[in-house]
C-alpha cells in the first residue's frame with residue numbers, strides 16, 4: 601500500500617484536534633478540494649478520503665466547498681471531490697455557477713434536505729426564476745463549448761509555461777495547481793523558501809495590472825499569485841499572461 605508522510609502528518613494533526621478541541625461527536629468537516637484563497641494548496645494523496653472516514657466514524661457530515669473548484673475548472677473532473685474519491689453529504693457551489701450573476705446553491709441528500717423543514721428556514725431570493733435560467737444556461741454552455749476540456753488542456757499549458765519561469769527565476773518558489781486553478785508561490789530565494797515580502801508582491805501585481813494582466817493574491821503570507829481565469833480563455837490569452845508575468849519578474853529581479 602502507498603504511504604505518504606505528509607498525509608500521515610496531517611491526519612495526525614486532525615486526530616489531535618479531534619481529541620483535544622471538539623466533542624466526541626462532530627457536526628461535520630468542510631474543505632475545498634484545493635484551497636483557493638490560501639494559495640492554491642493541494643492536499644496529499646489520500647488525505648481527504650481518510651478524513652471522510654474519520655469524520656463519519658464520529659457521526660459528522662463531509663461537506664465539499666466547490667465554490668472555486670467546481671463546474672469543471674479542474675479539468676479532469678466536474679467536481680473537485682471526485683479527484684479525492686470522497687462522497688460528500690453536502691456540496692456548496694457559487695461563483696462559476698452564474699458566470700458573474702450572483703448565485704449560490706447547496707446540494708445534499710433528500711434526508712438532510714428534509715431536516716431543514718424541522719426548523720423555520722427561508723431565503724428571500726432563493727429559487728429566483730431569472731437566476732435559475734442563468735444557472736441552467738451556464739451548465740449548457742459549459743457542456744456545449746467543451747469548457748472542462750479547455751481547462752484541462754490550457755491549464756496544463758499554463759502550468760508548463762509557468763514551470764519554465766520557476767526554473768528561470770530565483771524568486772519563483774513553486775508552481776502548482778490543476779486545470780485552470782493555478783498558484784505561483786513567490787519566495788526570497790529557493791534555498792530559504794521565505795515568502796517574498798508584500799511590497800515586492802505588490803510591485804509585480806501592479807506591473808502586471810498596468811500591462812493588462814489581473815492576478816489574485818493568496819496564501820498565509822500573501823506570497824502566492826493565484827491564476828483562476830475564465831474557463832473560456834484561449835491559448836493566446838495564456839501566452840499573453842505568461843509573457844506579461846515574465847516581464848514583471850524580470851523588472852523585479854533586475855531592480856527595475
Ligand SMILES: Cc1ncc(COP(=O)(O)O)c(C=O)c1O
Pocket residue numbers: 632636637665667668694695703704
Ligand atoms: C471557496 C469559497 N467558498 C465560499 C465562498 C463564498 O461564496 P459566496 O459569497 O458566493 O457565497 C467563497 C468566496 O470567495 C470562496 O472562495
